[in-house]
Amino acid sequence: MTKLIFMGTPDFSATVLKGLLADDRYEILAVTTQPDRAVGRKKEIKMTPVKEVALEHNIPVYQPEKLSGSTELENLMALGADGIVTAAFGQFLPPKLLNAVDFAVNVHASLLPKYRGGAPIHYAIINGELEAGVTIMEMVKEMDAGDMVAKASTPILDSDNVGTMFEKLAVIGRDLLLETLPGYISGDIKPEPQNHDEATFSPNISPEEERIDWNKSAREIFNQIRGMYPWPVAHTILDGNRFKIYEAQLVDGQGQAGQIIEKTKKTLVVAAESGAISLTSVQPAGKPRMAIADFLNGVGRNLEVGDRFGQ
Template identity: 70%
Template sequence: MVKIIFMGTPDFSATILQGLLDSGTYDVLAVVTQPDRAVGRQKTVQSSAVKQLALTHRLPIFQPEKLTGSKELSELMELGADGIVTAAFGQFLPSQLLAAVDFAVNVHASLLPKYRGGAPIHYALINGEKETGVTIMEMVKEMDAGDMIASASLPISDEDNVGTLFEKLAFLGRDLLLETLPAYLSGSIKPQPQDSSKATFSPNISPEAERIDWQRPARDVFNQVRGMYPWPVAHTFFAGKRIKLHEVSLAAGQGQPGQIIEKNRKNLVIAAGQGAVSLKTVQPAGKPKMAIVDFLNGIGRTAEVGDFFE
């Protein structure tokens, strides 16, 4: 069996790890994932999806805050692994670790060289792409710049958001990895260099990027909301209070950007720079997520046509 170290963090990574474990072809010597983090308003400490899966299979787990220069790095290098498989790990791999194994490959959730970086699924949606995919590539020191082993694509629909695409791409990446890794290891697949002149980047979403700019066209607002759901979630302000927008739909109508142009018992329509969007699911500050009907029956009942979202 091929002895590997697996590195990954979210559900996307866990799907790929499960595929490797189920294949019976790979001996996972250890799993490396991000440290447990405090999440949510209650600051509940939560383990990554990869750690939770590793625990069920009783795999050795390493969680360095930073792999470079850590004691965990030395321990990993002593395991005698043939190679490394990574998927949404969230850290650079030290050069000495890459040099210590026969191969190191990454499952990246974009069609490289497009959307190198930590948030490729988010940006594919935000930018209104019609398709996305996964790329299996060799690991190098530069971010997502290694030679490409294989890729596969799928269409993006208006019903997709970050959550649905993460799930679709996780299964696509799992299947592509299991299909192509044996051929790559046997030498029958020759990796192809990326065209760096066509590279684009997808850095982690900043807090500033989460805020809705109502001057933009309605399609851009729609794409921003679904490109940030279920995390980190886009937001706007009304009457000085922040409101997260979990789901919106495109709507007819025109008005000044951010202006309420329609309100009834079931609908709240906001004008954008061109066109409008109808709010579907929102979350006022300090409140749970709610359907727009509940918002309008509660704290949103004071909103009137002509009022503005900031």
């Protein structure tokens, strides 16, 4: 039985961890995840999904704010693990830890060498990619630059967003890992180097990137909205206040960028530089998220055709 340390944080990681736990070829000695954080308006402390899974299986959990130089690092190195599996952990692994095990692989949600970094699914959708995928790669000191063990891909549909793609890719990543890890450990699968000249990067989304530029095409804005849903959520400006747009649809229409070109009791259509989008789920400043019909029946009832977003 191969003894593993697992490192990960969100639901994506939890799906991979569950797959390893269900496979009797592996023993999870410990789990490392990000510290518990305060979330929501009430700032309630919440465990990471990976921690929840670990505790359900009575697995020791380590949560260093920074792994490098921590007492947790020394404890992990003393466990005698054969290898490390990471999936959306959110921290770099110190070289001394990588050198202390026989192997360390990462389940990364992109088709490397494209979209190295912390937000690969977001950028794949925002940039209008036709497919996304998962790469199993060896861990090295440089971010997401290790040799590739295996890849698998799936189409990105117009109905997809970050949430749906995370769910799809988590299952793909889990299955790909379980399929290829034995061959990698035995040496039957030989990793292939990445072409570093083709590398692109996907850093965490900045607040500036969340704001919609209505001078872009409707397709670009549509991709931005679903590439930031369910987090961090795209926004625009309405009456000087932030106005979040959770979901929208591509529709036909023309007008000045950011201008409302159609309003009914249940629809609100806004023009882009070319084409238009119909808003379906929004959040005005100081209000909860709501369907567009509820917005138009409430705080948005005074909006008129010709009014503009983004000013």
